[in-house]
Amino acid sequence: MNSGILLVDKPKGITSHDVVARVRRLAGTRKVGHAGTLDPMATGLLLIGVNHATRLLHHLVGLDKEYLATIRLGWGTTTDDAEGDALDASAPDVVAAIADDSVADAMSALTGEIDQVPSAVSAVKVDGRRAYDRVRSGEAVELAARRVRVAAFDLLDARHGDGFLDLDVRVECSSGTYVRALARDLGFALGTGGHLTALRRTRVGRFAVADAPTLEDLDVASALLPAAAAAALALPVVPVTDDGARDLGHGKRVAPPADVEAFTGAAAAVDPAGRLVAIVELRGGTLKVVTGFPPEASA
Structure with a gap:
């Protein structure tokens, strides 16, 4: 394989x-x-x-990500989603009185660069252990807020139910953003509590779920x-000669091609045959290997 x-x-x-x-x-x-x-x-x-x-x-x-989600306003849960235990619910008349402009204002306040406290039941590590492991062991976990970017928080549809308001939303966000936490914070801002009832990731960077087979249909x-094609969707590509590929394969630094556009961070070094040779960074005007790939890795 x-x-x-x-x-x-x-x-x-x-x-x-x-x-x-x-x-x-x-x-x-x-x-x-x-x-x-x-x-x-x-x-x-x-x-x-x-x-x-x-x-x-x-x-x-x-890479940044896009999600489609349904947020239920009316009560929160211990996990900020439908799998957790329900917390105290707001009175039905309070939920029914939530105005469209209040929802829009609260969503707008959660858009852009924000400080977000991750859900306690999350994969964030606390002293080397996942937060969800500590919670399941009975520990009280308080996570520090961290800076995330919510590029889009769009309302697609709203439906009133018996004591709740469901919002279908689209979220574009930076890696490390918790949509569950957005649901929690939106409910808090509206004075009703909130949690996720559905979540679907539709995009990671330039990779789209429309191009993904289901697990049942996966061949x-x-x-x-190929690794080179995947890398090209996520990083700048730097073509290297066969000699340059060989030197990078030995961990040596090589000069970038004269016509390569300047880049910051990581880039994919690809040989004339289209093989991913390495992930590289510019250091002192040369290409330095960050992650190397053996010849059979992406042939």
């Missing part, structure tokens, strides 16, 4: 690790990983690395995206 990146449309009710385990069986290799966890209740795009392309996942996990060999 060659190396590469798989786009998979995760179904509801299983973990991201369950998807990885299934791909391991289908691909016949233990070297499988994913970039960016989805909760069991969530569906949508998972990026899966196979064999040496797992080395590329580190450079994909930080690994035909769906595998």
Whole structure:
């Protein structure tokens, strides 16, 4: 089995690790990983690395993301989603009185650069342990706020129910943003409590769920995206000669091509055959290897 990146449309009710385990069986290799966890209740795009392309996942996990979600206003939960225990509910007349302009103002206040406290039941590490592990062990966990970017928080539809208001929304955000926390904070701002009842990830960077087969329909060999093609969707591409590829493969620094546009951060060094040689950075006017890929990794 060659190396590469798989786009998979995760179904509801299983973990991201369950998807990885299934791909391991289908691909016949233990070297499988994913970039960016989805909760069991969530569906949508998972990026899966196979064999040496797992080395590329580190450079994909930080890409911005898009989600479609349903936020239920009226009460919060212990997990900020439908899987948690319900907290005290607001009176039905309070929920019914929520005005459209109040919702719009509260959503606007949660758009842009914001300080967000992640959900306590999250993958954030506290002294080396995941927050959700500590919560499940009975510990009280308080997480520090961190800066995130919500590029879009758009209302698509609103539906009143018996004591609740459901909002269908679209969110574009930076990596590390919790849509569950947006639901919680929106409910708090409106004085009613809020939690997620549905979440679907539709995009990671330039990777779209529309291009992802379902887990049931997944054929690994035909769906595998070569590492160079995947890297080109996430990073600038720097072409290198065969000699340059060989030197990078030995960990040496090489001069970038004279006609390469200046870039900051990481870039994908690709040889004349279209193979991903390495992820590189510009250091002192030369290309320095950050992550190397053996020849068989992306052939």
